[in-house]
Amino acid sequence: MHALYLAWKYIIFNKIRTVTLVACVTLIAVLPLSLELLLNESERQLLSRAQTTPTLLGAKGSALDLVMNSLYFDDEVPELISMQAVEEVQASGLADPIPLYIRYKARRFPIVGTTIDYMDFRELHLAEGRQLAMLGECVLGANVAETLGLKPGDSLLSSPETVFDLAGIYPLKMKVVGVLRRSHTPDDLGVFVDLKTAWVIEGLVHGHADVSKVTDDTLIMQRNQNGVVASPKLLHYNEITEANIDSFHFHGDAGLYPLSAVIVIPNDEKSKTILRGRYLDKNARHQIILPEVVIDGLLENIFRIKNVLDAVILIVGLATILALLLVFALTIRLRQREINTIFKLGCSRMTIAYLLVNEILIILTLASLVCLGLLLLVNIYSSDIVRLLFIS
Numbered sequence: 535m536h537a538l539y540l541a542w543k544y545i546i547f548n549k550i551r552t553v554t555l556v557a558c559v560t561l562i563a564v565l566p567l568s569l570e571l572l573l574n575e576s577e578r579q580l581l582s583r584a585q586t587t588p589t590l591l592g593a594k595g596s597a598l599d600l601v602m603n604s605l606y607f608d609d610e611v612p613e614l615i616s617m618q619a620v621e622e623v624q625a626s627g628l629a630d631p632i633p634l635y636i637r638y639k640a641r642r643f644p645i646v647g648t649t650i651d652y653m654d655f656r657e658l659h660l661a662e663g664r665q666l667a668m669l670g671e672c673v674l675g676a677n678v679a680e681t682l683g684l685k686p687g688d689s690l691l692s693s694p695e696t697v698f699d700l701a702g703i704y705p706l707k708m709k710v711v712g713v714l715r716r717s718h719t720p721d722d723l724g725v726f727v728d729l730k731t732a733w734v735i736e737g738l739v740h741g742h743a744d745v746s747k748v749t750d751d752t753l754i755m756q757r758n759q760n761g762v763v764a765s766p767k768l769l770h771y772n773e774i775t776e777a778n779i780d781s782f783h784f785h786g787d788a789g790l791y792p793l794s795a796v797i798v799i800p801n802d803e804k805s806k807t808i809l810r811g812r813y814l815d816k817n818a819r820h821q822i823i824l825p826e827v828v829i830d831g832l833l834e835n836i837f838r839i840k841n842v843l844d845a846v847i848l849i850v851g852l853a854t855i856l857a858l859l860l861v862f863a864l865t866i867r868l869r870q871r872e873i874n875t876i877f878k879l880g881c882s883r884m885t886i887a888y889l890l891v892n893e894i895l896i897i898l899t900l901a902s903l904v905c906l907g908l909l910l911l912v913n914i915y916s917s918d919i920v921r922l923l924f925i926s
Contacts, residue, residue, distance in 0.1 A: 556900045571912050592795040593612060594818070616792060617633070635729055640708070643725050648729065652726070652797070656721055666711065669734065671711045714726075
């Protein structure tokens, strides 16, 4: 007991040395254990999102890009498909399609063009306001509303894809009509609009003044008995209101309008199998994938990287342990006069060894307490850390 007291007093006196040793031991333990906690949480979050999405239809190409864009709103936009893909799924009678068009952003948050069925599918509920009802409206995820300080009744501008938009597509001023409850999923980061609103942002649907009533001849290219052809100089509305909504119209075949993906919800397992079989033809334009399988493959690669990181941490840990042993050995050499004095006072060599061992045990105990505290914090906030670093 006396040796423990002396060891504690020595450690308290040499504060800098003690803090340095405790920090080194703590880092050796915290790094691999924290990495394990974060990877397990990222696996849980990624898989839970993928497992609740039965199948995903998109253009042939990178399945990972398709899943990451459609489920996690990643910046990488897959090759686009058209509304014909939705019509094909509906015509089959085997599943219910939910179209997605995720390409544009509003102040760095993804604009998710979809239908009201998406809200029911993801079980997203409103915290305030109402659902989409009119062209040009948007519903915000919880994080978007909190970060931008927006609420129902405010407005949000879409962002152009490039600084200089040569196509002449103006930012659309969208009216915020609702804010979703926090779901702790990527949906908290989405700006949800109707598909037609997403197409307005692209310039495929637009509204302008009635050209038959325009008096400025520079805005008219041609007038004849078949109608009036407007000049490109005719400005399009960049905000949809009750006064001008009737002027918005489609150009071209709406069946060819773009989508990034379609969430396909089969009626049952048999329907799912039949539907997947229809897209196995190598000449098919589209592919239908299982998001869970794609994410499993992604996680396998992540854990391969983790094995490399574990090996690096192990080597660094061993080097640190050797350095700590060297520090203790040098300390004993430097304390030789002190040890000799203790020996001359009548203490046995076993007591001196016990004193040194107690010092090491106290340092390890302090490091363990700090390590447990840090791991507890990582565990508590692991979901937020993963959403911040890996998903958002």
